[in-house]
Amino acid sequence: MNKLVKHILALLFCGCLLQPASAEELKLTSLDGNTVLTVNIDEQISWSVEKYNRTILPKVIVDMTVNGNPLAKSPSLKAKKEVDRSESFEVTVPLKNHKVSNEYKELQLGFKGGFGLHFRVYNEGVAYRFFTSLRGDVEVNNEVMDMVFPDGTNSYFPKEVSTYSHYERNYLHLDIDSIPVGDFCSLPVLFNQDNEQLRVLFSEANVYDYPNMFLESAGNKHLVSMFPKAVKETIPQPGARADRNVIITKEHDYIAKTNGKRTYPWRLFVITNDDKTLLEQDMVMQLSDPLKIDDTSWIKPGKVAWDWWNDNNIYGVDFESGLNTETYKYFIDFASSYGIEYVILDEGWTKSTTEILDFNPDMDVKELIRYGEEKGVGVILWCLWKPLDENMQEILDTYAQWGAKGIKVDFMQRADQYMVNSYEQIAKACAERKLLVDYHGSYKPNGLRRAYPNVISYEGVKGNENNKWSEDITPLHNTILPFIRMAVGPMDYTPGAMINMQKENFNISFSRPMSMGTRCHQMAMYVVFESGLQMMCDNPSNYYKEEECTRFISKIPSVWDRTIALEASVGEYVAVARQNGENWYLGGMSNWEERTIHLDFAFLPKGTFELELFTDGVNANRFAQDYKVKTITVQKGDKLTLKLAKGGGFAGILHPVE
Structure with a gap:
């Protein structure tokens, strides 16, 4: 063996020795x-x-x-x-x-x-x-x-x-x-x-x-x-x-x-x-821990008539609207009329934001809960996290004794170890009292809701409430959310605006807010966006005025047996089909671009289905509230072409025909 070969072998041997065992x-x-x-x-x-x-x-x-x-x-x-x-x-x-x-x-x-x-x-x-x-x-x-x-x-x-x-x-x-x-x-x-x-x-x-x-x-x-x-x-x-x-x-x-x-x-x-x-x-x-609650029979997802977004701005009544008992009975009557499961009493119902064991003198919360039970409508109470954290047992005991169905806890705003533990403590304490939990001012879902399914929704999303003070909630934003934020769990986006505008007509108004995009864009959210507690953000007076749309929205469930993505492109468009029992539900949304969506009904089982379909009206590019509704029959394998306006959408319900 010559010296060069020996030298190379020696170097290789040393290199091997330098590698960790x-x-x-x-x-x-x-x-x-x-x-x-x-x-x-x-x-x-x-x-x-x-x-x-x-x-x-x-x-x-x-x-x-x-x-x-x-x-x-x-x-x-x-x-x-x-x-x-x-x-x-x-x-x-x-x-x-x-x-x-x-x-x-x-x-x-x-x-x-x-x-x-x-x-x-x-x-x-x-x-x-x-x-x-x-x-x-x-x-x-x-x-x-x-x-x-x-x-x-x-x-x-x-x-x-x-x-x-x-x-x-x-x-x-x-x-x-x-x-x-x-x-x-x-x-x-x-x-x-x-x-x-x-x-x-x-x-x-x-x-x-x-x-x-x-x-x-x-x-x-x-x-x-x-x-x-x-x-x-x-x-x-x-x-x-x-x-x-x-x-x-x-x-x-x-x-x-x-x-x-x-x-x-x-x-x-x-x-x-x-x-x-x-x-x-x-x-x-x-990837999350399995169920940690023994009895889940009382957990009831659904929709909520929400007060805060519309600033209690009801009209056509013979009393002064606001934070008072009469206004919330009106909300409860509305919810009962449309089979909506809950009403939320948001900020303002308590004596003060820190005195959350008593209610303001203009609101009889116990009477509202009683009245809601009579009408088949549950009441969910908003509260701040800070006073709740300081006196959790007494506060939750009190709300449960009143007959409340859940809490909307707000302004956590942190994601450190103490706060993460607090989320679980609240979920567990509420489950023991048969209370739902909707986290606002919160981080994204991390899997807690599989173990504690009374955790019915999370905010942690830039949603409709931002229309009250910004121009951030655009159809582009709305067609990004399903692929990122919603991909990890429910998001309490709070859809349902009945005052809809194209970009050039949109105005910021805290007390009379509106949304960007078409009416059908908002209606589609009830199928596209996932939340076990799906808000109806506008005021009952507007919903009564828009009876056709409201009746349709009220028929859309908030839980699903099966989900199938039909069309999808991040930030451009989204269309899904969801099954609940024998019925199927369709929802689709576009960004600011007009486009054509081709629906393939290959996902349907055999048989004939009646499709009640809301689509953008012919003038929706100018007047965003314009829509068209029609009923057609479809079968497995049929195809349907839909034209979406700028910021447009569509929503449909498929019933089997006997």
Whole structure:
């Protein structure tokens, strides 16, 4: 052997010695064979994912720092196991499908040092989470997720200016490499590759006793995880909103103090080249804890006559409208007339915003609850989170004793560990008293509602209420929401505006608000948008005046046996079919573009169906409230072409013909 060969072999041998003994590459492939997740264990733990024979995420580095020690530094693998699952479960309040299929492959990795990782691959995407098996309580200082994206990736980026937020954001269409270092967003967030032909939706699930994750730009196509620190001390914000806003004055140096033997939240990625998948997938539900309530028979989803958006601006009555008993009896009468399940008493019903155990002298809440029961209408009570948190047991006991059906709790505005725990505490305490919960001023759904289905809806969305003070709620915005925010769970957008305008006619009015887009655009929301508690935001006087539309909306349920996406393109258009019992319901919406939608009734079972259909009127481009209603018969396999106006939409109900 000559000296050159010996020298090369020596170098190769030294190189091998420099590699950590634990270096390993592990692969996990989806059941359909299209998605391949590769885990690399070297000086650190990273993973990548391929789908459609291309690299989607080239490198994601993950780690956790617990009690000041990075767990995944020079990791040593001691156990691995691959598991296949093919199961299904039923959803108590089904907002997409009554039965959810849960089929995946899972790679379970255990490392020296008392920690490990679970990786799951679904046909629709991938997910991972940490677990630890450490004694006693631990302090989690940080959880690292460092993602690098391929060239040309852009995003729908819900930029935040603080983690103290209502999480009601516009989705900014930004190139990843153009996001300034330090800018960050809340979740969910959508990434786009291959000229927007491929989507990656990122969010989280099963978040308990742990803060929400945010994503921060680190520059050079990198986004990294960030978390709010655990809150140590707050003081009321000086001024008019001291009842609901706080200033965080001290934070701990950790993000969570928690039991050392536990699993942590799932980090999930829906990956698809078909926008319909974003509407049909249910990964947050699949990755969340099962039911924790024994009796769910009392949980009743439905629609709500809502007061706050329309500022109690009823007319044609012989009493002065406002925050008084007569006005709310009018709301209850309206709800009863149309079979609407609930009325909300929003801000103003209490003696003050902090004295929420008593009502204002012009409103007899006990009488309203009694009157509602007589009329078959339940009453839901709004309250601020801050006073509720300070006196939860007495307040909830009182509301339950009065006969209220639920609470709309507002102004949480945080996503730290204490607040996440508060969400579960409220859900559990309300379930014990058979009270529904609608979270406003809230972060997005994280899976809590599978365990506590009395959590009937979440806000955390820039919805119709913003019409009262801004021009942000456009048909473009509305055709983005189903693919991002709604893709992770219900959103209390509060649809139903009866005063509808095209862009050039829209005006901001706090007391007499209106919406952008057509009447049918608003009506379609009752089918397209998911919420177990679907608001009717306009005032009863307007609904009475628009009897034909109101009667139609009142027939649309808020829960579904099955959902099928018919047409879908993020920020352009959306059309869905949803089944409830023997009936099917159609809804479709467009952005500001006029367009033609082609409906294929291949989803129908055999037989003849009568279709009651609301479409944009011939003059809807000028007068947005113009609509046309017709009834036709259709069968499986029939096709129908619909023309949508600017900001347009359509809605339909299909009844089987005997």
